[in-house]
Amino acid sequence: MFKWFRKKQKPGGLIRRLFQLGPHSEGFYEKLEDALIEADIKASIAMEISDELRNSSQAGKLSSPEELRSFVRDVISQMILTVNLDPENNDNAIYLVLGVNGVGKTTSMAKLARRWLDAGRSVSFAAGDTFRAAAVDQLAVHAGRLGIKIFQQGQGADPSAVIFDGLESIKAKGEGILLADTAGRMHNKSQLVKELQKIDRVIRSKVDDPSYRRILVIDATTGQNGIQQAEVFHQALGIDGIILSKYDSRARGGLALSISRTLGIPFAYMGTGEGYGDISPMDPEALVESIMSAIEG
Ligand SMILES: Nc1nc2c(ncn2[C@@H]2O[C@H](COP(=O)(O)OP(=O)(O)O)[C@@H](O)[C@H]2O)c(=O)[nH]1
Ligand SMILES: [Mg+2]
Known part of the structure; x- marks a missing residue:
């Protein structure tokens, strides 16, 4: 169980390739958006994520694939909503x-x-x-x-x-x-x-x-x-x-x-x-x- 989310903190192939391209290069945002859509993310949200990177003053200063990964990860984290629905008390x-x-x-x-x-x-x-x-x-x-x-x-x-x-x-x-x-x-x-x-x-x-x-x-x-x-x-x-x-x-x-x-x-x-x-x-x-x-x- 849970094989798929073994803690994978090391940047995978795409993030490494994107980092090599550089956040302000031709093709960076396009490649990122394509990968997001491939991962079942709605196109408008893929664009929103890439816009966040584009508009961030930090994006141009990312100095490693690890930093790029955690940047993308943070943007995604902020969009995920969770809730606890276990019953809180003994009421009906x-x-x-x-x-x-x-x-x-x-x-x-x-x-x-x-x-x-x-x-x-x-x-x-x-x-x-x-x-x-x-x-x-x-x-x-x-x-x-x-x-x-x-x-x-x-x-x-x-x-x-x-x-x-x-x-x-x-x-x-x-x-x-x-x-x-x-x-x-x-x-x-x-x-x-x-x-x-x-x-x-x-x-x-x-x-x-x-x-x-x-x-x-x-x-x-x-x-x-x-x-x-x-x-x-x-x-x-x-x-x-x-x-x-x-x-x-x-x-x-x-x-x-x-x-x-x-x-x-x-x-x-x-x-x-x-x-x-x-x-x-x-x-x-x-x-x-x-x-x-x-x-x-
Ligand atoms: N692998 C897997 N199968 C599930 C899971 N939840 C339900 N199923 C299977 O999906 C099928 C349909 O489930 P069912 O509860 O009858 O769906 P319902 O029509 O929405 O009530 C059944 O064969 C379940 O065993 C799950 O979390 N994992
Ligand atoms: Mg049923």
Whole structure:
């Protein structure tokens, strides 16, 4: 695990080549921008990063590849947003888990449940992905393995009603975290957004804002398409934090940088495998190093 972000402080090939060119030479900024875009960073942000270098009085005075590397690294670091979304106290809380099909919503719910059970919390599931028959079953299997309660009404049920039931129950018991699954697709996008907004209204009518978190799951391997996904869900509901799943395979953090910078949504966790233990709070240092590695080649 975490092979990709072994502390790589030594400047890689690209940074060395750029340093040899010199920060004010023909081609320097172009080569840098190309490498940033290659690393899944949105073109406008790649330009922003190179502009920062261009406009900095320090850039012309860089005396080693190491200095150039740490300069680029600092600019990128400042653009990355992270947040801690672990429950802070023993109050009731609901986490609505959002994202398109196949990104890892259900798996991430099981991982978060394990994490919070280990921290001594009481956790239950609401099977809000009622669009696909297999989705409820998949969540029920995880609930069985974890030994936790699942609120479910089967395929085709109203997800708002399923989640409402779960909320009533944790409220009655006075303590607990409800992790609510959602469908990642409907017959069309506007239908999905309407469905999610209905769920959101139902939750808001039952709980106060601080105990309600909307978590979006983004697959690290999706590339630039992940930005559009984040935009849709953020516009529909507002997202408190993102889980970057599948960060174990071909991991390139450029997507996280693009989403942080363009939408202002922070990253909360990274999923690093299919096991229950394969989730951890997003480590901004590791993310920046993975972006630097991708840029440097
Ligand atoms: N390698 C890897 N696979 C993951 C990760 N998270 C989820 N998966 C896999 O991605 C697939 C889809 O996950 P699922 O939770 O069903 O996605 P959902 O449709 O969003 O609920 C499954 O095969 C999971 O095992 C991760 O962090 N790393
Ligand atoms: Mg699912």
